[in-house]
Amino acid sequence: MPFTAAEENYIKTIFQLQLNEGMVSTNSVATALETSAASVTDMLKKLKLKKLLVYEKYKGFKLNNEGKKTALGIIRKHRLWETFLVNTLHFKWDEVHEVAEQLEHIQSNQLIDHLANFLGNPQFDPHGDPIPDSAGKMPVLSQINLTKFPLHVLGEICSVGSQSSDMLSLLSHKHIEIGSKITVVQYFAFDESIDVKINNKLLVNISAKLAQHLYVKKLNYAS
């Protein structure tokens, strides 16, 4: 069963929302996709008919197993294409998202298998996000939002929750990149900013807003 690009965008968005919330609301999808609540309701009926989600009028909804499997397939394609764009075609981090949004809808299992092979079956994309395998299995990565990362524990920046160039230039100004070692030194309750040490040398202050977009993986060895 092939899905339209519109259907796939809904499936992917619902999947990401239900990771955090369990049950998903019409409005949250409308906001995420920048569309109207009415359009979401229309699409929900279609996806229910196609047996991808559990949905009861006014009660919220979530993807069933079939829906989740489908979502993981789309995420796999998206992240493999991002990897291709950055590693092979030398796009920059913040240039790949829009193109990958298009490429993820190309329908061809053969294509995605060959692409994965060509890239060396990577487990993580250039943003540090895990790439599901062809069976839909996602490599587990205990990544934690920087705002929740424990004090004085060595971590590594492994993912960035946004691709805006404003954010990337801020990161580069602070000498932070994927793979940077990071330790939280102090939380400031007043503005929720955080002092961190980068690569065990540079002490920098990170705003609450920036911290919300940084994900850190615990490292098992001390610095």
Added chain:
Amino acid sequence: MPFTAAEENYIKTIFQLQLNEGMVSTNSVATALETSAASVTDMLKKLKLKKLLVYEKYKGFKLNNEGKKTALGIIRKHRLWETFLVNTLHFKWDEVHEVAEQLEHIQSNQLIDHLANFLGNPQFDPHGDPIPDSAGKMPVLSQINLTKFPLHVLGEICSVGSQSSDMLSLLSHKHIEIGSKITVVQYFAFDESIDVKINNKLLVNISAKLAQHLYVKKLNYAS
């Protein structure tokens, strides 16, 4: 001005038809796209409105310069993707067409420029067809249909007008491939079949139907 996939398919088809015929008919486009004449008329109105073609009711039509430029852009993308699929992802000749039909509609100049660069700015695709450059210039290749190729002149198979696997298996059975040297030995008027010599060794007979799909480039040195 971005075009929809449907518009691009019409533009590409009209371009290919007017290469041979100059003026294009509604029915020929309908046949090529396996759609109804009425749908073609609908789309012609839209493309006329977008100033891509010259069209008068009941009188036929053809792309203007803007339309041709657009068509060459689409053909460039299609052939670069085919090259990528065969050279980089190791698809076989006859497996690439359907996927390239999807990939050619991805909208990103940056993507196609980076892809061309990665592939080494190839001038010809795996079927031997010329790839227009980013300005829309097509490398000239004096390729001639085998049915019109002069007797006793050395040529080289440089293009195949179809990608059907039936045809490719027939070619491989006759030991013919892109790059094979070929000389026409004799034309048979009765069934319009042709005797040719392949690589100056093997003498094989080629049906009119097969010959219509083979394109040959004159070589300047004798065998």
Added chain:
DNA sequence: AAATATTTTTAGATAAATCTAAAATTTTAA
């Protein structure tokens, strides 16, 4: 040149994905 056949266009429908405005339902709060 008139009758017939073919081609092309128009008219009117349909399906997908969207919209706005209004109605229905649920949640919040006075």
Added chain:
DNA sequence: TTAAAATTTTAGATTTATCTAAAAATATTT
């Protein structure tokens, strides 16, 4: 606990790309 607010759904349009059937124009043939 009922009134107000927020959320969700329905109803009715719109756009794009398609269709079939019928009408209009052109081409062919006797």
